[in-house]
Amino acid sequence: MSDSAPSLLFEAVTSPPQSLNRQGQRLVLGLLGAGIGISTLLFTIIGAWPVIGFMGMEAGLVVMLFALHRRHAARAQERIALTEASLCVRHTDAHGRVTEAAFAPYWARVRLEAGPSPRLFIQERRRRLEIGRFLGGEDKRDLAEALNAALGRYRDPRFDNPQLR
Incomplete structure (x- = not known):
């Protein structure tokens, strides 16, 4: 010995705890993207096209925060x-x-x-x-x-x- x-x-x-696996996270982000896409389309139709940039920034921020949270939670x-x-x-x-x-x-x-x-x-x-x-x-x-x-x-x-x- x-x-x-x-x-x-x-x-x-x-x-x-991590309630979402990678597939669940992709699903949530996909649904969020679809919702933002539909909203963007509706705003464009009614003539509020400047909103497109803000909605794109909002979507990017949400994706970044999801990834940041996942990385930090995996490390702890x-x-x-x-x-x-x-x-x-x-x-x-x-x-x-x-x-x-x-x-x-x-x-x-x-x-x-x-x-x-x-x-x-x-x-x-x-x-x-x-x-x-x-x-x-x-x-x-x-x-x-x-x-x-x-x-x-x-x-x-x-x-x-x-x-x-």
Whole structure:
């Protein structure tokens, strides 16, 4: 056995929800383009042809914002990893900036604050870090349960010794 990275005991990766795949995005943009095209045609028929340029700029702006949002949302994620050595939280924001925090797994506690939009924290002594910001209430509860279970297994490991059976 080599002295490489410690073994991974638990891992959770969260990212912002993306309700539209590429095909859905094309459909929405196509419908928007059709609506703008029909409106442009109607304005041209009634003699308001200067509106064509503004509608074209509006369509271009919407397409650009769709693409920008998709690119930023694809970049953002949060990775929570429990190893034998530490509990690491790595958060990458939409601009690609990475922040990392490491906790001692034995002392780390998971706290879920109830409310209209629950908040999930990892706490170690006086340090506290919010996790699961991309998740909804039920998903935060599931993550809290799974992480608590993993930390419980870390703190109280069960060994299967056939000689003791």
